């Protein structure tokens with residue numbers, strides 16, 4: 001590289017000699033960064049989605065290449081978030097495709113130190129059996145003063161802030177129909 005090339009590689013020279021006098025664009029760009037391209041340019045398609053972490057509901061663009069999630073970033077068309085994601089939302093790719101993600105139902109029997117893999121149907125049956133048994137064992141027609149209550153205090157629901165309005169609506173319906181009255185959400189607590 002000659003002396004002229006060295007000078008041209010110096011950003012302040014480009015800033016003074018070129019059109020970018022404030023050094024906010026072309027002048028500040030290195031030769032290496034000029035050769036780089038965003039990885040989303042190689043995506044096969046872009047899928048609109050919502051951040052799964054909290055009920056703010058920031059919109060996301062999911063870039064897919066070879067049927068794999070390649071990148072996830074904020075959607076500038078969203079009136080809620082206008083392209084922004086907080087640090088949790090920015091880490092969504094690790095949530096959905098990171099090496100620590102569990103793909104099977106894990107079950108640790110009472111008293112055991114070992115986890116077992118369960119298929120989803122088996123796990124759902126186990127949960128349903130426990131709900132039915134607990135409801136039958138703890139059902140109250142009347143309270144201690146003889147007032148009609150038709151309820152169970154044997155189980156309740158505690159939701160997380162990742163639940164959205166529609167999910168909370170359905171959870172409230174389900175648990176109220178089962179007779180539960182202890183229905184709460186972490187976002188309200």
Ligand code: SF4
Pocket residue numbers: 051052053054055056057058081084085086087088089090
């Ligand atoms: S976790 Fe962050 S990015 Fe995701 S919805 Fe909530 S505020 Fe938005």
